[in-house]
Amino acid sequence: MLTQRQNKILQAIVRQYTSTGQPVGSKHLAEELPFKVSSATVRNEMAVLERAHLIAKEHSSSGRVPSKEGYRYYVDHLLDPQAVTDNDLVVIQNSLGTSFQKIDEIISHSADILSNLTSYTAFTLKPEQADVRLSGFRLVPLGNHKVIAILVTDSGDVESQAFTLPRNLDLDALQAVIRMINDQLVGLPLTSVMKRLNDDIPLRVMHYMHSADGFLDLFDNVVSKAAREQFFIGGRLNLLDFSNTRDPQALQTMYRLLDHNDELSHLLDAGKTGEGVNVRIGSEISKDKVLDNYSLITATYDVDQYGKGIIAVLGPTRMPYSRTIGLVNAFRQELAKRLLDFYWHYYDS
Amino acid sequence: MLTQRQNKILQAIVRQYTSTGQPVGSKHLAEELPFKVSSATVRNEMAVLERAHLIAKEHSSSGRVPSKEGYRYYVDHLLDPQAVTDNDLVVIQNSLGTSFQKIDEIISHSADILSNLTSYTAFTLKPEQADVRLSGFRLVPLGNHKVIAILVTDSGDVESQAFTLPRNLDLDALQAVIRMINDQLVGLPLTSVMKRLNDDIPLRVMHYMHSADGFLDLFDNVVSKAAREQFFIGGRLNLLDFSNTRDPQALQTMYRLLDHNDELSHLLDAGKTGEGVNVRIGSEISKDKVLDNYSLITATYDVDQYGKGIIAVLGPTRMPYSRTIGLVNAFRQELAKRLLDFYWHYYDS
DNA sequence: GTTTAGCACTTAACCCTAAAGAGTGCTAAA
DNA sequence: TTTAGCACTCTTTAGGGTTAAGTGCTAAAC
Numbered sequence: 001m002l003t004q005r006q007n008k009i010l011q012a013i014v015r016q017y018t019s020t021g022q023p024v025g026s027k028h029l030a031e032e033l034p035f036k037v038s039s040a041t042v043r044n045e046m047a048v049l050e051r052a053h054l055i056a057k058e059h060s061s062s063g064r065v066p067s068k069e070g071y072r073y074y075v076d077h078l079l080d081p082q083a084v085t086d087n088d089l090v091v092i093q094n095s096l097g098t099s100f101q102k103i104d105e106i107i108s109h110s111a112d113i114l115s116n117l118t119s120y121t122a123f124t125l126k127p128e129q130a131d132v133r134l135s136g137f138r139l140v141p142l143g144n145h146k147v148i149a150i151l152v153t154d155s156g157d158v159e160s161q162a163f164t165l166p167r168n169l170d171l172d173a174l175q176a177v178i179r180m181i182n183d184q185l186v187g188l189p190l191t192s193v194m195k196r197l198n199d200d201i202p203l204r205v206m207h208y209m210h211s212a213d214g215f216l217d218l219f220d221n222v223v224s225k226a227a228r229e230q231f232f233i234g235g236r237l238n239l240l241d242f243s244n245t246r247d248p249q250a251l252q253t254m255y256r257l258l259d260h261n262d263e264l265s266h267l268l269d270a271g272k273t274g275e276g277v278n279v280r281i282g283s284e285i286s287k288d289k290v291l292d293n294y295s296l297i298t299a300t301y302d303v304d305q306y307g308k309g310i311i312a313v314l315g316p317t318r319m320p321y322s323r324t325i326g327l328v329n330a331f332r333q334e335l336a337k338r339l340l341d342f343y344w345h346y347y348d349s
Numbered sequence: 350m351l352t353q354r355q356n357k358i359l360q361a362i363v364r365q366y367t368s369t370g371q372p373v374g375s376k377h378l379a380e381e382l383p384f385k386v387s388s389a390t391v392r393n394e395m396a397v398l399e400r401a402h403l404i405a406k407e408h409s410s411s412g413r414v415p416s417k418e419g420y421r422y423y424v425d426h427l428l429d430p431q432a433v434t435d436n437d438l439v440v441i442q443n444s445l446g447t448s449f450q451k452i453d454e455i456i457s458h459s460a461d462i463l464s465n466l467t468s469y470t471a472f473t474l475k476p477e478q479a480d481v482r483l484s485g486f487r488l489v490p491l492g493n494h495k496v497i498a499i500l501v502t503d504s505g506d507v508e509s510q511a512f513t514l515p516r517n518l519d520l521d522a523l524q525a526v527i528r529m530i531n532d533q534l535v536g537l538p539l540t541s542v543m544k545r546l547n548d549d550i551p552l553r554v555m556h557y558m559h560s561a562d563g564f565l566d567l568f569d570n571v572v573s574k575a576a577r578e579q580f581f582i583g584g585r586l587n588l589l590d591f592s593n594t595r596d597p598q599a600l601q602t603m604y605r606l607l608d609h610n611d612e613l614s615h616l617l618d619a620g621k622t623g624e625g626v627n628v629r630i631g632s633e634i635s636k637d638k639v640l641d642n643y644s645l646i647t648a649t650y651d652v653d654q655y656g657k658g659i660i661a662v663l664g665p666t667r668m669p670y671s672r673t674i675g676l677v678n679a680f681r682q683e684l685a686k687r688l689l690d691f692y693w694h695y696y697d698s
Numbered sequence: 699g700t701t702t703a704g705c706a707c708t709t710a711a712c713c714c715t716a717a718a719g720a721g722t723g724c725t726a727a728a
Numbered sequence: 729t730t731t732a733g734c735a736c737t738c739t740t741t742a743g744g745g746t747t748a749a750g751t752g753c754t755a756a757a758c
Binding site: 412 | 750751752
């Protein structure tokens, strides 16, 4: 357990380092502290903190830098719950205040707002209802060998895909297949639908048409689009600024990570523990070395019966945690309000 | 006019420099040349080339580097029309050989292939038919306040967008609006449709519903999606490697350019002059300083009655032009073949 | 009239050293 | 327990010397 003074010193080190990026030395720190002590005293305390692995030196005679554990301690115990500034709150409310046609627009726009406010990279996932089910699949012929396939889920999501019938494919047979699909699969959770797609469905389709491939590709495509946990990313380019590396290789792996949906959504989901805002620092995010110098701040937002969604911000470990956490927290509340309003306006009565 | 020997020397300088990235000096060059001369002679010839602004020094005692004009001269006069290797050709044919459901899939995949082959960034536009017209607009109700709007053009493109009816919007009124739209606008080129959308259409819509905004946004959205010259980009991340800059600012402006559709499609269109492959170097691409160290190679591909499309590769000015141009040229031919095949398979009889 | 050997000159890149600056740990006194 | 003082460590910066690669020019050779 640290003494009160050690807490204050660690806090000051983190604040100083996150704002300047330079290792902090005992002399400068002594001047900044809210109580009057000499640099020698600060040095003694620093030695304690270093033995506790909360801070580290870059070389034997350099100033101190917070370690991963130091940031962790800071976030857990020393963060003063800094409320978001009025100004920021107004920005959030204004940006969310405009009118939107679709829920996806709100969520996608949210990623942009959040990345702008923080100047890091932001992620948003829309409210997720457990166990989404297929509520209908249809085919609308558009003439001239074109049809559009439309899938609707019971959560109200719609996916569609236009395609052109190969000359050897018969529209009537196709409609029969669609009837069969609706017969067999409506009401099932999308996950089961996916399973059946690799199971008995191909055989059934073969009753109606020569080769099932073309149709199955199409259907599979639409189903997995609907089943995918779709998230939005804002401020990708900010990564170039805050990543602190000029190595194209490292940047490429980071950007590839951003494009690699499964992995990323896995990382975001892992932050769903508990209420409120979750902070993961460096290696806490994942085993992957490339994330060592980043922190991921995730939070859920709760839209009552409509489910919970996730927002997240990826920044450097060296970030102003108070501010960022404050922003994320304010944002999750405002977004929840906005979405409730949206649902009220468009659904039920 | 340059002598034969000067041509050879310039050619060798460009070859050497594009492959090593190092300024080339007289001594090394003398050894590489296909005829036997001393380094002093080479120096004399280099002085001539420098006076002609075809090559330049980085500092007073450095080797020579081709200037923009030097590359230009090289591309125009000294390029030996290097055929693509068998290996590359096989790669192209295999990648294009797989089966595709939609033309967009082919075009989008093409951008990836081309960027992989060149290890630069590639762009592809689908064959463009002049004067695309609106051939139908419909609304399919999906129940539960959802509808999907579908727009079809006479070129066979389909755009759709799902949306949720606000509670104060009446489906019958909406259908009446759709009838009116079809009545008024079917058969018109999309450009005229866009014009009418800002002209008399809003008034007409107001006959049927209180506020036209919601519907007009939707319709406008779908029409402009269909009217947009949609292109695909492959190998965005390659830019990190070949751009030669570690300055995040410069990289950001480049990436922003890639996302800025209008500007980019303008640049690509500008390469449509004449048959075959067009090479623009540095400032020839645009006035914008950020493009100074890049070259843009564009080419059209011709799918007979189905129109012409564009493919392009963006790389550093310092690129192996023979190879890249060869690849782009081979690719445009293979892609044209493949698309003709695709159309034959899906359309007409 | 070209071509070439020779040479003086220029510049970047590298390595070394010295000095300055920032910071540390330790000791002994307050 | 705190602090002044001091020796020590390490990084950063500037300067100087050397090397390597290259140039332009001149005068001789072809």
